[in-house]
Amino acid sequence: MNKEVIFIDQMSKEYGHLDIIVKAVDNISLKIHEGEFTALVGPSGSGKTTLLNLMSGLDTPSHGRTFLAGKSISDMKGNDLSDYRRDHIGFIFQSYNLIPVLTAFENIEYILLLQKIPISERRERVFSILKDVGLEGKEHRRPTELSGGQQQRVAVARAMVSRPDIILADEPTANLDSHTGSALLDMMKELNEKKKITFVFSTHDQMIMDRAKRLVFLKDGRIDREEIR
Amino acid sequence: MMIGKLGFRNILRNKRRTIITCLIMGLGLASLIFADAFLKGLNENMINSVTNSFIGDGQIHRKDFLKTRETEKTINDSVYTLNRILANPKISLAAPRSIASAMIASPTDILPVAIFGIIPEQEEKISSIKNSLISGTYLTEDNQNQILIGEKLAKFLGSSVGDKIVVTTAQAKSGVLSQELFRVGGIFKMKNKEMDTSIAFIHLKKAQEMMAIGLSFHEIVFKFKNKSDVVDPPKDFLSIMSINDNEALSWKKLVPAIDAGIQLTAYSLTIGSFILFAIIALSTMNTLFMSLYERMYEFGIMKAIGTRPVFIFRLILLEAASLALLSTILGTIVGAAVTLVTRLVGINHLTDVEYLGTTIKTAIRPIFMPSQYIYYPLAIFIFAIISAIYPAITAARIIPSKSLKRD
Secondary structure, three states, rough: OOOOEEEEEEEEEEEOOEEEEEEEEEEEEEEEEEEOEEEEEEEOOOOOHHHHHHHOOOOOEEEEEEEEEEEEEEOOOOHHHHHHHHEEEEEEEOOOOOOOOOOOOHHHHHHHHHHHOOOOHHHOOOHHHHHHHHOOOOOOOOHHHHHHHHHHHHHHHHHHOOOOOEEEEEEEOOOOHHHOOOOOOOOHHHHHHHHOOOEEEOOOOHHHHOOOOOOEEEEEEEEEEEOOO | OHHHHHHHHHHOOHHHHHHHHHHHHHHHHHHHHHOOOOOOOOHHHHHHHHHOOOOOOEEEOOOOOHOOOOOOOOOOOOHHHHHHHHOOEEEEEEEEEEEEEEEEOOOOOEEEEEEEEEEEEHHHHOOOOOOEEEOOOOOOOOOOEEEEHHHHHHHOOOOOOEEEEEEEEEEOOOOOOEEEHHHHEEEEEEOOOOHHHEEEEHHHHHHHHHHHHOOOEEEEEEOOOOOOHHOOOOOOHHHHHHHOOOEEEEEEHHHHHHHHHHHHHHHHHHHHHHHHHHHHHHHHHHHHHHHHHHOOOHHHHHHOOOHHHHHHHHHHHHHHHHHHHHHHOOOOOOHHHHHHHHHOEEOOOOOOOOOOOOOOOOEEEEEOOOOHHHHHHHHHHHHHHHHHHHHHHHOOOOOHHOOOOOO
């Protein structure tokens, strides 16, 4: 078995006011290992996105902890949490996920700037990753000058360029047509297989489910069942 | 630097909003610069109107003379005091005057007036009586029985140049009435109600004879050499000249309404500035909040991928600073241009208007001051930055999971 990247230990997230409490995530424990291509699957309101947010430290749990690369991110705050996310997690969101005033190159470079990577290495890594996602020659285009699929490729490149331990993707194909979505997923699958990048998706898209090696089915904030292929 | 790139590009993102905000801030600054320049011009004009028409930059009297107007209260050691003030290096001009309450009678009417005895050659250098003549001639040495009267007084008396007029006044100490026949030598119009209705000028020597005060006089009017001394009369000088039971007073004490008016304009400008700063602060805050709410998702992403809150805080402040910089450049240029044009052309709308007891005689010309181009832009800049702190804190505190909930 590969190295453990994320360990979610008896995690719960409750929302509510006064007597009305809704458990978006209810006592979930889950381990994600290096090189996995996992999909968190379930209908709307099943807790997929909340679980993804808790995994990444974007949201704080009501109970339980998330361990990322052996360290509890549930106890981190402020700059420590920001820096840890920056260095260990890559994010891909539904859409509109690029900074619109920056070019494709700058969007990818942004995270390396936050990591204070020297300029020569930054350029090398950005151009290399642009090649990997098939966007050579489009580095000076702003997001509005790119198609939806190309924007998501830039987002994938941005998520990968910092060489994180894991990439979390929240419904990455939701705003793409099936052809573009399929091509994007093939690319991510190839990166997973060739570069052993760990992906965790939150989705109810059949295309992702078809490609996932592991499916975690959620229902009412709990893990209903798992399927490993 | 990435933060600079982001900040600059973000303010160009919604050009219309940026332009409107810059216009609000810039034109606010321009109006502040112009208002300051205009009010300084108005103040200078008022001071000039007061000091150049009749009051002078200051006057010396016997103590209490201005309260009692008693003829016997002449300046102690009048001639010595006049020579002493003329010898002072701060003084450019000084002229003596004798003053008495009198009755002036024409064949048709009799009216109370104040008679001023003057030395014509000295007086014409210090006041605007000669220049205010609308008919007749100024007082001449060869004719001691000439009198100059105001336009309205002439109208009330039904007199014109060359007509006979009788002036009656009481002699100092004895109170014996003294009467003289004069001919109207000239009629002046100083565009000041009091001057034009109740003052008449005769030769000093004749006035001294009528008042029986010898070579003494009641008033020395003086002018400073330096303009700065006019605006802010030196207290030590006034103190030095206030000896021997005489009292030297600046125009500020002689016409307190003008000084109060100047202070009032400064006060009004301060209040106006604060109102304007508040508008600018709210406008900046509004713009930044509008921009912030439009970019919630974006800030959420920035924070999610590892941007520290302080970076976002700095980014918002930088955007505010960029807006403020553009606005201050615009405002300074527009303010300077409007001030320059109005200074060259002059603002005539208030000419001949009597304000706070004095008549504005010339066009108002706004005055350039370095402070207008240092303090106001700086204040606008600082206000804009301060008003950006709250939106910046809000942006820095955005919780990514909440802001990313947008569909």
